[in-house]
Amino acid sequence: MYIEVCTACTPNREYVRVFDVTERTALHRHQTGRACHKCGAQLRDTIVHFGERGTLGQPLNWEAATEAASKADTILCLGSSLKVLKKYPRLWCMTKPPSRRPKLYIVNLQWTPKDDWAALKLHGKCDDVMQLLMDELGLEIPPYSRWQDPIFALATPLRAGEEGTHSRKSLCRSREEPPPGELAAPLSSAPVLGGWFGRGCTKRTKRKKVT
Known part of the structure; x- marks a missing residue:
């Protein structure tokens, strides 16, 4: 789920998107290039980039x-x-x-x-x-179906003139999955065998050096 937010509105106004909102953002640069539908202020992403500490109260909610x-x-x-x-x-x-x-x-x-x-x-x-x-x-x-994924109902569509503000491919409902009301294909009952990760790594296990 991708979220951009208007910090000028009180409370912060959130926009759920079905595309990656971070293509124009980077370390200490969070403006996405779109504006709030209510007040017109610049929207920013909610990503905490490497080297940063998150400062947004919502939706991060560190407290x-x-x-x-x-x-x-x-x-x-x-x-x-x-x-x-x-x-x-x-x-x-x-x-x-x-x-x-x-x-x-x-x-x-x-x-x-x-x-x-x-x-x-x-x-x-x-x-x-x-x-x-x-x-x-x-x-x-339970089987996952994009037809029943609430993100598509929560997402805020772009306004006229905003279509060119991103180039990343948008998420969409899969045409291969049945729409609501139709039964999805049953999941395979074959057991899932754990590889070496099934045993895990115990605390402070020393790594072998490659020679």
């Missing part, structure tokens, strides 16, 4: 995230490099002694700055790992 983390006993990070999130020590409860911090579990194909802090690091694809977890819990993953 609620850190409050939830302080009450959690487990934190699961799926598919994130954690290079931006490492700048938020309160999110990881670093003020608490190690024994009282929530256990951190990471699923990512590459190294992250928090690997050494993790109770378990799984080098794998999120879909594969979550399929294994859901199978273990005896829970069924």
Whole structure:
């Protein structure tokens, strides 16, 4: 989901888009080239670029995230490099002694700055790992259909004259999927076999040097 926001409106006015709003933005440059439909102020992206700290109250909502983390006993990070999130020590409860911090579990194909802090690091694809977890819990993953995805109902269409403000391909409902009311093809019942990532990497496992 892509969001651009007007910070001149109170409360901030959010625009959900079905295309990437960051093609004109970069480090410390967040204006997207479009204007608020209500006040005409420049819209900005909601991305926290590498090297930044997020300052938007919404939709980032770091305050609620850190409050939830302080009450959690487990934190699961799926598919994130954690290079931006490492700048938020309160999110990881670093003020608490190690024994009282929530256990951190990471699923990512590459190294992250928090690997050494993790109770378990799984080098794998999120879909594969979550399929294994859901199978273990005896829970069924409902099939996904773009026809029923609420993002298309929430998205704000561009106004006349704004069509040329982006060149990134827009998301669209797949023509290969049946519309609402028609049954989707059943999911395969074949078991998903875990690769080496199924065993995970224990905390502080030393990497072998390539000679």
